[in-house]
Amino acid sequence: MVKSAPAMDEYRAGEAAVALSTDEVSRFADLLKGHGDRLTDLWTEEVARTLRGRLSQAELQRQTAELQRAFASAASAGAQDLGAEAASELRALLSELTISRARQGFTSTETAVSVYALKDAMLKILEEGETADGSTLRDYVAFSGFVDRAALYTFDAFVRAREELIADQAEQLLELSTPVVKLWEGVVAVPLVGTLDSARAQVVMERLLQTLVDTGSPYAIIDITGVPAVDTQVAQHILKTVVAARLMGADCIISGIRPQIAQTIVALGIEFGDIATKASLADALRHVLKITGSQKLER
Amino acid sequence: MTERIEVTADQDVVRVRQLVRTVAVGVNLSLVDQTKLVTAASELARNTLVYGGGGTVEIGQVQNGRRAGIRIVFTDRGPGIADVELALTDGYTTGGGLGLGLSGARRLVDEFDIDTAVGQGTSITVTKWCR
Amino acid sequence: MDRVPILKIGDVLLVSIQIDMEDHVALQLQEDLAERIVVTGCHGVVIDISALDIVDSFVGRTLATIASISRVLDAETVVVGMRPAVAITLVELGLSLPGIRTALNVELGMDLLVQERMLVPMNDGDDESHD
Numbered sequence: 001m002v003k004s005a006p007a008m009d010e011y012r013a014g015e016a017a018v019a020l021s022t023d024e025v026s027r028f029a030d031l032l033k034g035h036g037d038r039l040t041d042l043w044t045e046e047v048a049r050t051l052r053g054r055l056s057q058a059e060l061q062r063q064t065a066e067l068q069r070a071f072a073s074a075a076s077a078g079a080q081d082l083g084a085e086a087a088s089e090l091r092a093l094l095s096e097l098t099i100s101r102a103r104q105g106f107t108s109t110e111t112a113v114s115v116y117a118l119k120d121a122m123l124k125i126l127e128e129g130e131t132a133d134g135s136t137l138r139d140y141v142a143f144s145g146f147v148d149r150a151a152l153y154t155f156d157a158f159v160r161a162r163e164e165l166i167a168d169q170a171e172q173l174l175e176l177s178t179p180v181v182k183l184w185e186g187v188v189a190v191p192l193v194g195t196l197d198s199a200r201a202q203v204v205m206e207r208l209l210q211t212l213v214d215t216g217s218p219y220a221i222i223d224i225t226g227v228p229a230v231d232t233q234v235a236q237h238i239l240k241t242v243v244a245a246r247l248m249g250a251d252c253i254i255s256g257i258r259p260q261i262a263q264t265i266v267a268l269g270i271e272f273g274d275i276a277t278k279a280s281l282a283d284a285l286r287h288v289l290k291i292t293g294s295q296k297l298e299r
Numbered sequence: 300m301t302e303r304i305e306v307t308a309d310q311d312v313v314r315v316r317q318l319v320r321t322v323a324v325g326v327n328l329s330l331v332d333q334t335k336l337v338t339a340a341s342e343l344a345r346n347t348l349v350y351g352g353g354g355t356v357e358i359g360q361v362q363n364g365r366r367a368g369i370r371i372v373f374t375d376r377g378p379g380i381a382d383v384e385l386a387l388t389d390g391y392t393t394g395g396g397l398g399l400g401l402s403g404a405r406r407l408v409d410e411f412d413i414d415t416a417v418g419q420g421t422s423i424t425v426t427k428w429c430r
Numbered sequence: 431m432d433r434v435p436i437l438k439i440g441d442v443l444l445v446s447i448q449i450d451m452e453d454h455v456a457l458q459l460q461e462d463l464a465e466r467i468v469v470t471g472c473h474g475v476v477i478d479i480s481a482l483d484i485v486d487s488f489v490g491r492t493l494a495t496i497a498s499i500s501r502v503l504d505a506e507t508v509v510v511g512m513r514p515a516v517a518i519t520l521v522e523l524g525l526s527l528p529g530i531r532t533a534l535n536v537e538l539g540m541d542l543l544v545q546e547r548m549l550v551p552m553n554d555g556d557d558e559s560h561d
Binding site: 309310312313316317320330331333334335337338341342345400402403404406407 | 450451452453454483484485486487488513514515516518519522523524525
Binding site for chain 1: 508509510512513514515517518520521522526527531532533534535537538539
């Protein structure tokens, strides 16, 4: 499923140069519809050659016919360039085609070439026509411009799809590397590992807070044994997380503070105020159990 | 394309919150960013009502290359703010309370512009971009 | 006018805010609660804000005021169910809700009140609802 397709705005700019005139658009539509099947056959033949059997003939024929119909409707509806409103279905189809081809392992070039092949098919038809003259050639050049834009569109769609995939994977990676563990009744632990940049810190903060709600745990132990260095930014993020947790009705203990980190914290003048800090996760857990234990005794 | 809400009563502040939320969802702002923006909008819309004597709020989608965002303009024909610097300082308030109006709202958005003069009313424009 | 319902559960008054409150509704809640505390003689108030997707400075002030008024009337208040996005926004806004106890949910809120105040534990036959 395509989440996003290249923005129409980007196509508007620079379109003016290659836009078809209204007459050309209607001749384009006539060509596409008038020679329907023959055009599809020629087109399919061209594409089949480049794809070398990786797609069944029937499937290829179906895809090509569908594309042709889309070009034809866009042209009949008066789309003078690919960015036109009338061409929106064509753009959607091009995006879909790119995604499915990409999934099947075809390169972006192969997909683009499949679109370019329409030009060869059109040329053949025009040459076979009775009046193959200067005006035919001009028409061909104009139609080609439109088809070129369509092929370039598939390149863009391909890049977008890859970028979305990478972004998704990055997010998953982020989630995997910040596990939140339930240690005991009412206590969760977040072992932070690796460098904590702004983006990661946000994700960690949100996940921790959500887990507090989901598990109803009033205590969280943030273990920073695996964090190589703590600078003011990291400390700020941790502090914000603790303040947010407290606003929600939970409390945090920070554990895993190595001697060097302790020195850095003091040197930077970072105040952890009344936030409990312990050397190890075990100490932190013991601390929490003592608090909750004594709470139970009071009842 | 912008939507406009006349703010003349309590319920309009709620309408502003709800509309901003809808637009924010439409633009795919993350949940935390949505919350920040709606909260800022609530603060500023209320200011427009309470200090500005009523006014308008315009909400629109904006584009910055590939990034989408939301821009909201709060306008009133009230007394204007005499000392903007002071008003933007943390903890400042004329209305009694926790006094975090403008400076707080500013922290919740990406861009914050204020255009005001005594006797000329106030116009505040805020923008929040998708990450 | 919308009024936020107040439920009596044993020695505790439970308020569950389900709507996006207009400012005057929040103020009305403040009044209604004060009255109910006196009339029922309850010593605990639990305000459930889990349905609120934003808490701005006005709501924050109102909650703080409710807590103060309740204390004067010999009742302790706990605000429960704050959403993570709301908490994160409040931190950014610089709003600290001074003097307000919080808990993750109604159950933990009740536990807190029982612990703190040695409240009379809930009896099943003692509930009454108020509109």
